[in-house]
Amino acid sequence: MGSDRSFAKSLGGFLTALEYALESEDLARAPGLLQRLDPRVKVAGILTLVLAAAAARRLDVIAALFAVALALALASRIPVRTLAARVWAGALFFSGLVALPAPFITPGRIVAHVPWLGWPVSAQGMQGAAYLISRVETTATLALLLVLSTPWTSLLKALRIFRTPVLAIVILGMTYRYLLLLLASAREMMESRRSRLVGALPAGERRRLLIGAAGVLLTRSLDLSGEVYLAMQSRGFRGEVYVLHDFRMLACDWLALAAFIAAGGTALWIGR
Numbered sequence: 001m002g003s004d005r006s007f008a009k010s011l012g013g014f015l016t017a018l019e020y021a022l023e024s025e026d027l028a029r030a031p032g033l034l035q036r037l038d039p040r041v042k043v044a045g046i047l048t049l050v051l052a053a054a055a056a057r058r059l060d061v062i063a064a065l066f067a068v069a070l071a072l073a074l075a076s077r078i079p080v081r082t083l084a085a086r087v088w089a090g091a092l093f094f095s096g097l098v099a100l101p102a103p104f105i106t107p108g109r110i111v112a113h114v115p116w117l118g119w120p121v122s123a124q125g126m127q128g129a130a131y132l133i134s135r136v137e138t139t140a141t142l143a144l145l146l147v148l149s150t151p152w153t154s155l156l157k158a159l160r161i162f163r164t165p166v167l168a169i170v171i172l173g174m175t176y177r178y179l180l181l182l183l184a185s186a187r188e189m190m191e192s193r194r195s196r197l198v199g200a201l202p203a204g205e206r207r208r209l210l211i212g213a214a215g216v217l218l219t220r221s222l223d224l225s226g227e228v229y230l231a232m233q234s235r236g237f238r239g240e241v242y243v244l245h246d247f248r249m250l251a252c253d254w255l256a257l258a259a260f261i262a263a264g265g266t267a268l269w270i271g272r
Contacts, residue, residue: 024147024148025151027076027077027078027082027148027149028148028149028150028151028152029151030076030077030078031077032075032076032077032078032149033072033075033076034072034075034076034145034146034149034150035076035149035150036252037252037253037256038247038248038249038250038253039150039154039155039157039158039247040158040161040162040247040249041249041253041256041257041260042146042149042150042158043146043155043158043159043162044162044257044260045256045257045259045260045261045264046142046143046145046146046260048260048261048263048264048265049065049068049069049142049260049263049264049267050139050142050143051264051268052065052263052264052265052267052268052271053065053066053135053138053139053142053267054135054139055268055271055272056135056267056268056271056272057271057272058270058271059127059130059131059134061267061270061271062131062134062135062138062271063134064267065138065142065263065267066134066137066138066141068263069138069141069142069145070083070141072145073141073145076145076148076149078145078148078149082148083141083144086144087137087140087141087144088137088141091133091136091137091140092133092137094136095132095133095136095137096133098132099128099129099132099133100129102125102126102128102129102132103121103122103125103126103129104119104120104121104122104125105125106122106124106125106128107122107124108122108123108124108125109122109123109124110122110123111123111126152173152176153173156169156172156173157247158247159172161247174228178221178224178225181224182217182220182221185217185220186213186217189213189216189217190213
């Protein structure tokens with residue numbers, strides 16, 4: 001029984017990761033607002049909003065940028081539940097852990113005390129924690145919107161136009177592809193193992209199988225990397241990223257870029 005539960009949990013994790021990747025590809029092809037824009041416009045515009053959110057010193061400005069991100073998600077047909085599952089919950093948890101000591105250790109005006117413990121809570125500490133959490137939530141949401149609304153190859157090409165080093169682009173592109181291939185290989189290995197098992201295995205035997213599977217997966221990844229490199233070289237790959245379509249700025253792209261710059265500039269001016 002323990003072996004079956006462990007297998008089901010592992011296989012469920014692999015399937016969830018693959019579903020996330022497939023869902024991202026589907027969202028990038030949806031007929032939404034951001035999907036219609038030139039990838040260069042999205043990279044430049046969302047980067048402007050991210051910088052504005054990171055530099056803002058007013059909570060209402062950060063909240064306004066978060067509202068802009070939410071409006072962009074709705075206009076781009078990106079479900080709110082996707083943002084909540086992939087960004088909001090995780091960002092709130094980790095940024096909350098980092099910000100948790102701030103209300104208690106930051107000197108300032110005491111507004112409350114923790115019951116039974118008597119720890120003082122300062123207004124300045126509460127404000128600092130709110131700044132950290134709101135900035136993380138807003139910037140992470142904007143970054144996810146860029147990834148979900150842009151095909152991966154187009155996003156890499158847009159980054160190259162902004163003078164991102166070729167090595168970084170190649171690493172990002174190959175990492176994405178390798179993760180999908182390794183997840184698929186791991187899922188196939190788990191299914192193959194389950195089809196050959198009858199009943200539960202002892203704990204030591206399960207650990208031995210797990211170590212063996214990890215070794216096989218590592219060997220496959222090394223062999224696959226060599227084969228992929230030779231295949232890419234034989235097809236003329238020399239380090240540059242190419243896609244089948246060329247970027248072309250339309251009137252709506254210029255208007256969107258102006259709107260992004262105006263929103264980011266206004267947020268920087270008001271929130272300074």
